[in-house]
Amino acid sequence: MPPARPTFLSGTLTPFLYPAFFESRLASVACRSRLRKPFQWQLRCNSTATESVNVRPDTQSSRLDPTADDYSLTPFADRCILTVEAGGGGHGCVSFLREKYIEEGPANGGDGGSGGNVYIQAVRGETSLHKLARRRLIKAGRGRNGQGKVKGGERGTDILITVPVGTIVREIQRHDPIAIMEEEHWKMESYEGEAEESEEGKGTYRKDRWLVYPGTVPAELNRMKFPKLPPPRRSHLAALEPQAPMWLDLDQHMETPMLIAAGAMGGLGNPHFMTPFNSRPKMATRGDEGLKISLQLELKILADLGLVGLPNAGKSTLLRALSNSRARVGNWAFTTLQPNVGTVVLDNHKGRPLVSSRNRNGEIRENFTIADVPGLIEDAHLDKGLGLGFLRHIERAAVLAFVIDLSAGDAVEALKLLWREVSEYETLRGKELNAETERRMVTYNPAGRSPPPSDEPDFDTPHLDPSPTPLPFLTSTPISSKPWFVVATKADLPDTQANFEALQDYLGRVSKGTQSHPSSKKNAWKRNVQAVPISAIHGEGVQVIPQLVMDLLDE
């Protein structure tokens, strides 16, 4: 008599889970996938229908059971430090009208063009910051210099930085040349006083601010009377810049870019310095330097679904089964060494969507993303294996799927081990956060005493530090309070059914509250925790996952 059919999310289980079925057909595939490890090959194939299996290991690979060299590696970075620089202004021009019969015409030098602006835009479809991580400096174009015949210089080219939705932009340090010039200007104003004012508002020659007529010799330069420097000017677009220090949470797709650094103003041409006493001024001002800001970009949300599992559990195969990803799959631990983010298309606009769901803004969801991270091992929270970096990625997924290999021993124990690591990490992060809050706490400082030395970032440094200290990692929702479910994989292998039933029974008790949550955290999420049996290698059982993820994303 066949064993009783267990009920699952979709009602009944597909036939691949039945021992009689896989012994005759699927064991051949299992053997092939294990051929790359000699011990397992012997173990497995001794027990099942090995004689009928005549499969050469690397010739019959499929998309879901690829050979180890059939993969594409997508570069990935979830954090980067970047310096953005607004374009500097072009210089003003010193020129005079020259025409037939007008030998010494009036000044006609044009103003310099303003520098290009730097914009940022969060767009759907981007999943990584690796392109920006490669470029440490992003600079907008400089304005062109003014020309004769009162021709103004051309504006510098703007730069648009595109980042994935869910990026947090934090400022580390900034160098604002206009702020420095403004300060200098007001100091001069107050010190010089009226005595200087009466002297025709005379200024002095400064090489960094003035440009003189080409060919002016030093002796002539000493005799030249320079007017007072004009007050520093900011582009009117600077009013649209976010307030300093910048902290942007770009958690939505942006239709239009946002300005983060406005280009500097161009210098003034010589007609600006004409006076009744000097109709042919031989000086113009230089263009201003652009604003420089060091920014730390970090992905707050890595993906909608994060796959958590022991090494070799089948996470990358599951990612391949759900998306078009070509993540590397191999029958050994730590095949995956950096996160792979795949996109599951729900609606390709070619008929009825796979799942119809709307996000919090009411927009129809066309896809969702999955992050396949390297496997966790015992004591991963102590940075063992590939350690803390990957626990940090798990922290940034909205929903978690614990991938458990049904053929690798007690599934409940495996789940408990994973949760233990995750919750230890959560405790560690909590402690780090408390220390950080204490450090930033404002202490009462009675008037008259000098304030304690501050280690806050300096927001107006004369020169930017080329390799600034990174800011602490962002904090997000505690992992245990995220919605989660279990993907019980390799259900096509023999003797996995009892293991699955025990797992389902355990999760039922956790949901009802008769069993403590595997993380042992108080506010842990445990509303109807589901277990989905699948065979990722055959793409069976995975169809229910998109709907389940959509339901949990709406939680």
Ligand SMILES: Nc1nc2c(ncn2[C@@H]2O[C@H](COP(=O)(O)OP(=O)(O)OP(=O)(O)O)[C@@H](O)[C@H]2O)c(=O)[nH]1
């Ligand atoms: N029989 C069977 N084998 C599977 C299934 N899913 C994955 N495998 C095999 O299990 C092995 C490991 O699969 P991976 O997807 O690389 O596992 P992983 O969890 O990504 O491993 P790491 O990247 O090392 O953490 C491969 O040989 C797969 O072919 C399944 O559903 N059934």
Ligand SMILES: [Mg+2]
């Ligand atoms: Mg993998």
